[in-house]
Amino acid sequence: MAFGDIVEEQGLGLFQILLVLLLSIPALLVPSHNFIQNFSAGVPEHRCRIWEVTNGSDTSNRMADLLRAFIPVDGDGKLQTCQRYAHPQWHLLKVNSTAANVSVMETEPCRDGWEYDQSVFTSTIITEWDLVCDRRSLKQFAQSIFMGGVLVGAFVYGGLADRFGRRTILLWSFLQIAGMGTGAAFSPNFIAYCVFRFLTGMGISGFILNDLSLCQEWIPARFRAMVVTLQAYLVTFGQPLLAGVAYVVREWRWLQLFSSLPFFIFFLYTWWLPESARWLIVNNKYESALKHLNRVTNFNKKQEKIQMMSLERLQKETQMDKPAVSTRHSIIDLFRSAAMCRITCCLTLVWFSTSFAFFAMAMDLQKFGLSIYLVQVIFGLIDVPFKLLAALSVTYVGRRFGQASCLILAGMLILASIAVPQDMQTVQITLSVLGKGSLASSILIAYVYSTELFPTVIRQTGMGFTQMMFRFGAMVSPLLMMAKDYVSFLPLVIFGVVALVAGVSVFLLPETLGVSLPDTIEQVQRRVLERKKPQKSKADTNNDAGTETLNPCTEQSIPSKRILADTL
Numbered sequence: 001m002a003f004g005d006i007v008e009e010q011g012l013g014l015f016q017i018l019l020v021l022l023l024s025i026p027a028l029l030v031p032s033h034n035f036i037q038n039f040s041a042g043v044p045e046h047r048c049r050i051w052e053v054t055n056g057s058d059t060s061n062r063m064a065d066l067l068r069a070f071i072p073v074d075g076d077g078k079l080q081t082c083q084r085y086a087h088p089q090w091h092l093l094k095v096n097s098t099a100a101n102v103s104v105m106e107t108e109p110c111r112d113g114w115e116y117d118q119s120v121f122t123s124t125i126i127t128e129w130d131l132v133c134d135r136r137s138l139k140q141f142a143q144s145i146f147m148g149g150v151l152v153g154a155f156v157y158g159g160l161a162d163r164f165g166r167r168t169i170l171l172w173s174f175l176q177i178a179g180m181g182t183g184a185a186f187s188p189n190f191i192a193y194c195v196f197r198f199l200t201g202m203g204i205s206g207f208i209l210n211d212l213s214l215c216q217e218w219i220p221a222r223f224r225a226m227v228v229t230l231q232a233y234l235v236t237f238g239q240p241l242l243a244g245v246a247y248v249v250r251e252w253r254w255l256q257l258f259s260s261l262p263f264f265i266f267f268l269y270t271w272w273l274p275e276s277a278r279w280l281i282v283n284n285k286y287e288s289a290l291k292h293l294n295r296v297t298n299f300n301k302k303q304e305k306i307q308m309m310s311l312e313r314l315q316k317e318t319q320m321d322k323p324a325v326s327t328r329h330s331i332i333d334l335f336r337s338a339a340m341c342r343i344t345c346c347l348t349l350v351w352f353s354t355s356f357a358f359f360a361m362a363m364d365l366q367k368f369g370l371s372i373y374l375v376q377v378i379f380g381l382i383d384v385p386f387k388l389l390a391a392l393s394v395t396y397v398g399r400r401f402g403q404a405s406c407l408i409l410a411g412m413l414i415l416a417s418i419a420v421p422q423d424m425q426t427v428q429i430t431l432s433v434l435g436k437g438s439l440a441s442s443i444l445i446a447y448v449y450s451t452e453l454f455p456t457v458i459r460q461t462g463m464g465f466t467q468m469m470f471r472f473g474a475m476v477s478p479l480l481m482m483a484k485d486y487v488s489f490l491p492l493v494i495f496g497v498v499a500l501v502a503g504v505s506v507f508l509l510p511e512t513l514g515v516s517l518p519d520t521i522e523q524v525q526r527r528v529l530e531r532k533k534p535q536k537s538k539a540d541t542n543n544d545a546g547t548e549t550l551n552p553c554t555e556q557s558i559p560s561k562r563i564l565a566d567t568l
Contacts, residue, residue: 013296013299013300014299014300015218015296015299015300016218016219016220016223016300019214019215019218019219019273020215020219020227020230022269022270022272022273023211023214023215023270023273024215024227024230024231024234025234025266026174026207026211026262026263026266027211027231027234027235027238028234028235028237028238028241029238029259029262029263030204030207030208030235030238031235031238031239031241031242031380032238032241032242032245032258032259033146033177033181033200033201033204033259033260034204034359035239035242035362035363035376036242036246036255036256036259037125037139037142037143037146037363038242038246038362038363038365038372038376039121039124039242039246039252039255039372040124040125040252040255040256041124041125041126041131041139041142041143041252042120042121042124042126042372043124043126043132043136043139044116044117044118044119044120044121044124044126044127045116045117046081046114046115046116046117046127046132047067047071047079047080047081047110047114047115048070048071048081048082048083048084048110048112048113048114048115049110049112049113049114049115050067050070050071050084050112050115065093066093067079068089068092068093069085069088069089069090069092069093070084070085070088070089071083071084071085072084072085072105072107081114081132081133082109082110082132082133082134083107083108083109083110084107084108084109084110085105085106085107085108086106086107086108087106089105109133109134110133113130114127114130114132120250120372121250121252122250122251123250123251123252123253124252125139125142125190125193125252126139128252129189129190131190136485137482137485138190140478140479140481140482141194141478141479142190142193142194142197143363143478144475144476144477144478144479145194145197145198145201146197146198146200146201147201147359147471147474147475147477147478148198148201148475149197149198149199149200149201149202149204149205150201150202150204150205150471150474150475151201151205151468151471151472151474151475152198152201152202152205153173153201153202153203153204153205153206154205154209154464154467154468154471155464155468156202156206157169157173157202157205157206157209157210158209158464158467161206161209161210161213162279165275165276165279165280166210166213166214166217166275166276166279167210167214167270167273167274167275167276168275169206169209169210170206170207170210170211170214170270171267171270171271172203172206173203173204173205173206173207173210174203174207174263174264174266174267174270175203175263175264175267176199176200176202176203176206177200177203177204177207177260177263178260178261178262178263178264178266178267180196180197180199180200180203180260181196181200181203181256181257181259181260181261181263182256182257182260182261183196183199184196184197184200184256184260185253185254185256185257185260186253200260205471211231212228212231213276214273214276215227215231217276217277217278217279218276218277218296228447229387229391232387232444233384233387236380236381236383236384236387236440237380238380239376239377239379239380239381239383240376240377240380240381242259242376242380243373243374243376243377243380244373244377245258245259246373246376247373274292274295274296275288275292277289277292277293277296280292330461331461331465333458333461333521334458334461334462334465336521337521337524337525338525338528339521339524339525339527339528340458340521340524340525342508342509342528343453343454343462343509343524344462344465344466345505346505346506346508346509347446347449347450347453347462347466347509348465348466348469349501349502349505350403350407350442350446350466350502350505350506351446351450351466351467351469351470351473352469352470352472352473352498352502353407353473353498353499353501353502354407354439354442354443354446354470354473354499354502355443355470355471355472355473355474355477356473356474356476356477356495356498356499357410357411357414357435357439357477357495357496357498357499358436358439358440358442358443358474359473359474359477359478360477360478360480360481360491360495361379361414361432361435361436361439361495362379362436363477363478363481364481365379370425370429375429378429378433379432379433379436382433382434382436382437382440383436383437383440385437386437386438386440386441387440387441387444389441390402390406390441390442390444390445391444393405393441393445394445394448394449394513397513398511398513399445399448399449399452399511399512399513400449400506400507400509400510400511400512402441402445403442403445403446403449403503403506404503404504404506404507405503406438406439406441406442406445406503407438407439407442407499407500407502407503407506408499408500408503408504409434409435409438410435410438410439410442410496410499410503411495411496411497411498411499411500411503412496412500413431413432413434413435413438413496414431414435414492414495414496414499415492415493415496415497415500416431417431417432417435417492418489418492418493418496439499446466449509449512450462450463450466451463452512452515453509453510453512453524454518455518455520455521455523455524458521477495480494480495510527510528515527
């Protein structure tokens with residue numbers, strides 16, 4: 001009996017249930033690092049610090065009146081945030097005085113720092129290091145640095161996991177998140193904070209990659225869709241959880257600690273988990289693989305099958321299960337043929353555009369002028385129905401239609417929000433929430449669609465490349481948000497147009513609902529050529545009927561629902 005048969009025979013035993021639960025709990029805290037700057041980098045109301053007023057004896061009800069002599073007001077009658085009078089204008093305190101000649105009054109930057117309103121945020125990195133006025137772009141820079149770490153982590157830890165094992169890199173990732181996240185909480189300056197956040201981002205990426213792999217490689221195929229759905233929803237519920245914790249913990253250093261310290265616990269209990277036996281077998285570590293198999297079957301009290309498996313038999317049967325194709329492939333193969341080049345380019349645009357707009361909308365919550373805690377909860381919970389619709393779409397309608405619809409709808413909603421006046425906050429929030437939900441659905445569908453489009457021989461290479469573009473979009477997104485200081489609507493225009501273009505490009509891809517997974521690049525090329533034929537083949541007819549499909553390469557009939565379960 002081969003390894004895959006043993007896993008299927010075990011079913012969803014006690015070990016698999018504990019494995020999924022223990023590795024899914026950390027997913028709740030992923031948003032606590034991805035979106036923590038909504039709170040730790042919140043920008044409170046602020047004004048120039050005036051020592052004569054702040055340290056004076058008269059700091060009661062006359063404070064607001066006294067500030068008029070020191071700080072100019074804008075067109076709405078509010079105190080300016082980045083300028084003060086070079087000399088006190090005491091005449092403005094007179095009852096009949098006007099500010100008609102304010103334009104000729106000499107002003108200067110806030111030379112003595114700023115005073116911040118602490119009613120919403122007790123402290124943030126903004127108040128800690130005065131990241132306002134001419135330094136306000138550093139807030140977006142810090143988020144881009146974090147996303148840069150996630151990008152580098154996807155590149156580094158994906159390869160290291162294939163070399164050293166899923167569990168080893170998962171352990172290191174948990175320790176890195178805990179240690180570097182704690183370091184960020186004690187950062188003495190902004191540069192140190194960015195360094196720690198970058199390293200934390202690398203750890204987050206390593207956790208996401210290897211957590212899913214370790215789960216999937218121990219879980220029978222028929223339960224994989226359920227596990228992916230569980231972890232996706234835990235990430236969703238982590239967003240309102242972050243809002244709740246941030247509402248209670250208003251000091252940014254403590255919030256950073258609360259988001260990081262639990263990963264020390266995750267690091268400790270992950271030592272109990274075994275390495276992926278699939279990885280051990282692929283790397284010819286049969287003795288360790290058999291040891292872990294015995295441990296799991298004993299835990300599940302299903303030792304009958306594994307008792308018949310000797311080390312020699314495991315070696316023999318796994319060697320027989322290995323694919324005949326042994327040619328080494330590289331990233332160049334993603335672009336070598338016309339069919340693969342089209343698939344790679346379209347999926348790259350899909351992943352990039354999704355994260356590009358998703359993180360921009362999820363990280364710009366203060367613009368609505370409402371409680372940032374309430375908006376974070378709404379933005380998190382909207383993913384629940386949208387992800388359910390996405391699951392139904394890929395199961396019964398098709399991957400291509402669902403993927404294109406989510407991106408086109410998101411692009412239209414983003415562009416429509418540009419025309420909404422600032423005072424219509426309800427409409428603005430509605431459009432943004434629906435747009436963010438559409439993008440969340442796009443992410444879910446993209447995982448399924450990409451897995452089915454890339455052939456087995458370069459599937460991990462293709463997924464790794466598109467994931468890097470996903471992280472790249474998340475890294476560039478905060479930088480583009482800086483452009484709104486010069487042209488307020490420019491970032492939204494770019495986000496919306498890129499999403500629309502990506503949605504339209506999806507129609508260049510083949511549908512994969514009910515179609516068996518391709519194993520080689522030649523199979524992908526052959527399917528593209530057959531798709532261009534003017535007359536429908538028997539396989540196409542069966543596919544339209546929604547029952548079963550013939551693999552054009554193997555001529556084997558495969559039920560649609562099982563294909564979806566095996567894919568997920």
